[in-house]
Amino acid sequence: MEECKLGAVETRFADLIWDNEPLSSGELVKLCAKELDWKKSTTYTVLKKLCERGIFRNDGGTVSSVLSREEFYARQSEQFVEDTFAGSLPAFIAAFTSRKRLSKEDLKEIRDMIDHYGE
Numbered sequence: 001m002e003e004c005k006l007g008a009v010e011t012r013f014a015d016l017i018w019d020n021e022p023l024s025s026g027e028l029v030k031l032c033a034k035e036l037d038w039k040k041s042t043t044y045t046v047l048k049k050l051c052e053r054g055i056f057r058n059d060g061g062t063v064s065s066v067l068s069r070e071e072f073y074a075r076q077s078e079q080f081v082e083d084t085f086a087g088s089l090p091a092f093i094a095a096f097t098s099r100k101r102l103s104k105e106d107l108k109e110i111r112d113m114i115d116h117y118g119e
Helices: 008-020 025-036 040-052 069-085 089-097 104-118
Strands: 056-059 062-065
Touching: 008 025, 008 040, 008 062, 008 069, 025 040, 025 062, 040 056, 069 089
Parallel strands: none
Antiparallel strands: 056 062
């Protein structure tokens, strides 16, 4: 995948697809006109851009995701940790927790994840 980032408007567009997929390109145009006040050409331009980036596909007029919302945000998170903390998850957690205290529930959930993935 080329770039694992979406701007604010691209995120709203992506959410429309993820929330309604699969959908015809015509349905997407109508949805974007209603929700984003976009013209047909704008919808197709942004769709083409996100298809080229490997997030969505337009196969015979049917628009669907290549990456689920969860997969996309997981990749985006991985890229953020890689770019910002040289790939070190402990460094990310240290930075995150230096300004935000974790609740007992958060700590339990993190411990459970570590135990689960450590097996």
